[in-house]
Amino acid sequence: MPTITIDGKQVEFKPGQTVIQAAMDAGIDIPHFCYHPKLSISGNCRVCLVEIEKMPKLAISCATLASDGMVVHTKSDKTLDARNAVMEFILINHPLDCPICDEAGECKLQEYAFAHSRGESRFDEIKNRKEKRVQLGPRVKFDAERCISCSRCIRFSDEIAKSNQLTFKNRGDKVTITTFPGESFDNPYTLNTVDICPVGALTNNDFRFKSRVWEMSSTNSVCIGCSRGCNIEIWVRNNEILRLTPRYNEEVNSFWMCDNGRLNTFKFVNSETRIDSCYLRKEGELVKSNWVEALEVTAKSLKEFKSNEVAFIASPYSTLEDNFILQKFAKQINSNNIFYANHIIEGDQDEILIREDKTPNSLGLKLLGIKNDISKLIDLIQKKNVKALLIMEEDLAGLGSEWENLLSKLELTIVIATNQNKTTLLADIILPAATYAEKHGTFVNFQGRVQRIRPAVETEELDRSLDGMSKSRWDKFGTKFDRWMQGKKYDAKPSWKIFTLLDSYFSNKIKFKMAEEVFDEISKSNDVFKDLDYDVIGDLGSLIKKEVYQNV
Amino acid sequence: MTTKKRFKDLTFWERLYIPVIIKGLVLTLKTMFKPKVTMEYPEVKFEPPASYRGRPVLVQEKNGVERCVACGLCSRVCPALAIEVQAAETELEKERFPQKFEINMLRCIFCGFCEEVCPEEAIVMSKDYELVFQDRDSAIFGKDKLLVPVENLQDRIDFLRKFKK
Numbered sequence: 025m026p027t028i029t030i031d032g033k034q035v036e037f038k039p040g041q042t043v044i045q046a047a048m049d050a051g052i053d054i055p056h057f058c059y060h061p062k063l064s065i066s067g068n069c070r071v072c073l074v075e076i077e078k079m080p081k082l083a084i085s086c087a088t089l090a091s092d093g094m095v096v097h098t099k100s101d102k103t104l105d106a107r108n109a110v111m112e113f114i115l116i117n118h119p120l121d122c123p124i125c126d127e128a129g130e131c132k133l134q135e136y137a138f139a140h141s142r143g144e145s146r147f148d149e150i151k152n153r154k155e156k157r158v159q160l161g162p163r164v165k166f167d168a169e170r171c172i173s174c175s176r177c178i179r180f181s182d183e184i185a186k187s188n189q190l191t192f193k194n195r196g197d198k199v200t201i202t203t204f205p206g207e208s209f210d211n212p213y214t215l216n217t218v219d220i221c222p223v224g225a226l227t228n229n230d231f232r233f234k235s236r237v238w239e240m241s242s243t244n245s246v247c248i249g250c251s252r253g254c255n256i257e258i259w260v261r262n263n264e265i266l267r268l269t270p271r272y273n274e275e276v277n278s279f280w281m282c283d284n285g286r287l288n289t290f291k292f293v294n295s296e297t298r299i300d301s302c303y304l305r306k307e308g309e310l311v312k313s314n315w316v317e318a319l320e321v322t323a324k325s326l327k328e329f330k331s332n333e334v335a336f337i338a339s340p341y342s343t344l345e346d347n348f349i350l351q352k353f354a355k356q357i358n359s360n361n362i363f364y365a366n367h368i369i370e371g372d373q374d375e376i377l378i379r380e381d382k383t384p385n386s387l388g389l390k391l392l393g394i395k396n397d398i399s400k401l402i403d404l405i406q407k408k409n410v411k412a413l414l415i416m417e418e419d420l421a422g423l424g425s426e427w428e429n430l431l432s433k434l435e436l437t438i439v440i441a442t443n444q445n446k447t448t449l450l451a452d453i454i455l456p457a458a459t460y461a462e463k464h465g466t467f468v469n470f471q472g473r474v475q476r477i478r479p480a481v482e483t484e485e486l487d488r489s490l491d492g493m494s495k496s497r498w499d500k501f502g503t504k505f506d507r508w509m510q511g512k513k514y515d516a517k518p519s520w521k522i523f524t525l526l527d528s529y530f531s532n533k534i535k536f537k538m539a540e541e542v543f544d545e546i547s548k549s550n551d552v553f554k555d556l557d558y559d560v561i562g563d564l565g566s567l568i569k570k571e572v573y574q575n576v
Numbered sequence: 577m578t579t580k581k582r583f584k585d586l587t588f589w590e591r592l593y594i595p596v597i598i599k600g601l602v603l604t605l606k607t608m609f610k611p612k613v614t615m616e617y618p619e620v621k622f623e624p625p626a627s628y629r630g631r632p633v634l635v636q637e638k639n640g641v642e643r644c645v646a647c648g649l650c651s652r653v654c655p656a657l658a659i660e661v662q663a664a665e666t667e668l669e670k671e672r673f674p675q676k677f678e679i680n681m682l683r684c685i686f687c688g689f690c691e692e693v694c695p696e697e698a699i700v701m702s703k704d705y706e707l708v709f710q711d712r713d714s715a716i717f718g719k720d721k722l723l724v725p726v727e728n729l730q731d732r733i734d735f736l737r738k739f740k741k
């Protein structure tokens with residue numbers, strides 16, 4: 025392999041790589057604004073200038089192809105001088121309103137200004153005034169003054185989102201970014217531009233001014249918006265989810281995620297409609313109850329039915345662990361009636377990320393052997409073969425009015441749910457379930473990749489410190505008496521745990537304490553998941569090959 | 577081995593006791609005719625110099641708006657975690673304002689870091705040293721108690737401009 029010398033360090037590189045890529049692979053950081061590994065080279069910020077021996081002038085490392093025997097200096101006096109000068113130029117018209125700007129704390133310009141700039145301005149003239157708070161599209165706001173014209177957002181919408189909606193307008197220091205006339209910046213991936221914007225010029229309407237980035241904790245998780253299972257980070261403050269951001273995983277989502285996933289998959293966790301305790305129907309009314317009473321009543325009323333009169337609804341929204349324990353529980357009471365509902369919106373799919381299947385774990389259900397489609401259940405209920413139904417994290421009544429009628433025909437409806445919905449209104453017993461942001465677990469995405477979710481929000485049975493959840497500075501140093509530590513905690517349990525508790529009234533054989541133990545049991549009993557455990561899956565997931573699972 | 581003179585080994589004059597009493601009385605008598613340094617506190621109030629660090633307050637501009645843009649730096653730098661800020665958007669030019677700004681005066685240690693870090697000269701240490709609470713909740717000062725008109729703080733602001741870089 026050809027080699028290149030960067031700062032006296034001999035580095036191998038693949039032919040065709042640029043100097044900045046070779047340096048990145050070797051762990052050497054060259055400052056850059058406009059360069060992004062997934063976008064085309066633009067070379068307009070000039071911050072990545074490096075000194076290359078035998079070249080007459082400094083060259084931008086993002087657009088210079090590495091060649092064998094090249095000697096590059098990224099920290100020489102000449103390079104640093106140039107870098108400082110470029111930073112000074114960029115900062116000429118930058119408003120330096122970091123106290124107001126949302127990007128502060130994760131801003132590249134702020135970081136580089138701290139590391140590479142003079143520290144004070146020599147510019148006496150008045151800075152350029154440009155438009156502020158321009159609504160580029162329904163979800164993105166643009167501040168033209170802060171923009172350093174790196175063109176990352178333009179290239180993103182052109183190359184990745186495949187919808188050419190943004191462009192530069194005017195020239196020189198009056199240059200600004202705008203949508204094409206009559207267009208709105210409304211493709212399904214707009215909010216990624218907020219992530220890749222190296223300054224705070226593009227802001228997320230939804231998150232704007234909600235919180236400073238250093239006040240939140242971040243937890244690695246997986247998006248539940250569709251069967252892609254984009255890797256995400258969940259940002260939490262005061263036990264409330266404030267935003268989701270994509271996390272790099274080349275095999276699944278690269279650096280991106282869609283706007284729908286980013287905005288619409290976390291608000292239910294802290295919404296008004298969360299179910300905050302167990303409910304029992306007494307004299308026609310749903311009445312608050314506690315776990316002991318609710319589980320006892322559930323067990324008692326389940327025992328009144330013959331085993332084949334009870335049916336279960338598994339859920340592609342919940343984890344492998346939840347569905348596996350549901351299966352186990354059904355087996356314990358000798359019921360074979362496990363069904364699940366598909367949530368496919370036909371045609372709502374693209375070549376980039378979005379999938380038609382709107383659930384995160386439908387392949388997981390198939391791999392566990394839960395294959396009965398819910399349409400078969402209709403007949404069973406109508407013929408009164410099934411009289412009791414246990415629904416896990418699924419809004420059956422929301423599927424249509426026919427299901428509302430069917431549910432009212434049942435003698436017993438037990439619902440394990442996170443939020444109030446049409447099904448919980450018809451339920452006889454409601455058991456509150458933890459959401460995906462409140463439990464450990466695994467999803468299998470459409471590629472067959474097993475990926476982990478982790479708790480980011482505390483429930484009553486979770487503790488940030490004791491359960492090793494990620495913590496912000498305030499979580500670390502605050503006490504439980506501080507006001508910011510008193511965010512709402514719900515009295516919810518993961519579905520698999522509810523089944524193990526319920527089983528203590530039946531066979532008392534399903535005994536698990538942690539989701540990890542459940543997964544170990546899955547991998548022992550199911551060949552598809554052989555040799556997998558939580559450590560192997562790790563942050564980026566592990567792929568089950570198609571040959572392994574297609575016969576299942 | 578040398579014998580150490582012990583403290584309780586008093587001299588003859590000391591053992592006599594009376595001269596020491598007279599010495600004390602003379603000092604008292606002298607002090608009676610010197611100018612007073614104490615104050616009749618609740619009736620007469622101490623007016624601290626500009627360098628005094630009393631309770632931190634928010635500067636309220638003449639138009640009634642606070643200077644604060646809710647950047648959260650005071651909250652970040654506060655070693656006692658006394659400050660809690662929640663930002664929100666405003667139509668004003670400054671874009672951002674503190675929807676909630678609370679200082680827990682039971683936690684505050686009057687170090688003045690918040691004032692030092694403030695990029696907008698919006699939080700300053702006042703001359704107010706009278707802090708009395710009946711219960712914990714009333715010790716958490718919200719914007720209603722924190723906002724002070726800029727005229728009343730001019731002294732401190734001038735002092736800061738002189739010494740703060």
